[in-house]
Amino acid sequence: MADTKARYRVQQFRAAERETPDYGRSTAWVQAVGLGFHQQHRSDEYVEKALSAYRVDNRELTGVYVDGDAPAHALAATVPVATYATMRKPLNIGYGRQLDSRLVTSVTVRGTHRRQGLLRGLITADLAAAKDEGLAMAALTASEGSIYGRFGFGVATTERSIAVDTGPRFRLRWEATGTVEAADASVLLDLAPLVFARVHRHTPGSIGRQEYYRHLASGAIGRDGLPDATVRCALHYDSAGTVDGYVAYRFKGWDTKPYTMEVVDLVAATDAAYLELWQYLGSIDLIERVTWEEAPVEDPLTWALQDPRCIESSAVRDMLWLRILDAPAALAARRYSADSRLVLEIKDALGFASGVWVLESDGGAAAVAGAPAGTEPDLTLDVADLGSMYLGTVSPVTLSAAGRIREHTQGATFTAGRMFAVERPAHCLTHF
């Protein structure tokens, strides 16, 4: 933030507890985030719960403050004009491997201070710090698709919104092996993290969940911070009686037609749990439609339905964006689906991952080394595109067709696609 130093001060801190001297600073920070995302002024109860969850996640909060006093009647100088937060969580990078990653969240710059380099200053300094801490990967979910590519982030998973017709044509080709029971949503405060941990272990693209999710699923925290008594829940039990999936959902009300149930959180640790929870949702009386905003794009439900047109799919969109900070470390961390050798020339405008790297996989394990001077690369690509390839979501052949990857050795994009494939489609169930 070299050009703005004279006007701004940057502070980094942890979420303070109520009754401590720094509580006011943390409160102002939460309110500034709400302002940046056009949300309502937060109640005291909401702020306290949010800060408590941030402490569990060990979030680091950053605020940018205007030097000096604010003019009369304006927001006080103690309210940050820009906010930024980070957490460290594991990312499943395929075949059960985990890579600790820097998660970037709560990025806002007040409208009166926009386009002066505040975001650029915050994110470049933070990515450098993350690399210094030994992290090979950063991740975020974006409010707009046009912001983060320039900082080396690439789309690594996608999601979609679905509306499922649960009328008479809703029938699955599936013989139930477990059972589904209704439960009080409050049981999810304890159960949700246990079920999610199983899902996380076998889902490429999954990010360790923040504390907030179990509160959301259980109805302990609704959008306004108050308990949400409309949240209902059903649990899936396997044949041994172990809970291996849940769905939290709410009725949209008698004014919404067709009568609709909205999925709040659906987490299933087995294929059976997933389809049988859908069987349950499809069987709820008086309900004609079930909506879910965070459905996978490659969805077993589509293929299990006798009539796949029961699903109306909309808003297929980017979800998780990955930013490789250390190319050899991130490449070596992956297990590969095919044995081969590739020379990758990585371009990185911020310099963190630039270089020419030789990637050689043998029996799934990788050896990565800097290429000797003069080595011709097989592929040239931006670090953002390596992030997009990393979990196998998009084929490098497609990225080449889009003019993003340059193929110098014929067939190298196809080879890269076979190498980077993961054992099941990447999907991230966790927004942050």
Ligand SMILES: CC(=O)SCCNC(=O)CCNC(=O)[C@H](O)C(C)(C)COP(=O)(O)OP(=O)(O)OC[C@H]1O[C@@H](n2cnc3c(N)ncnc32)[C@H](O)[C@@H]1OP(=O)(O)O
């Ligand atoms: C991970 C998350 O939290 S995602 C949430 C992001 N936040 C929001 O969407 C809330 C509303 N928007 C904002 O608060 C701000 O407009 C921000 C945070 C998006 C941008 O902050 P600013 O300080 O204005 O950005 P800054 O001046 O540093 O711009 C950096 C670069 O990004 C570009 N940029 C900034 N915002 C946008 C945008 N919305 N769309 C496209 N490009 C953008 C700038 O043009 C600039 O490009 P350049 O350096 O290559 O010339």
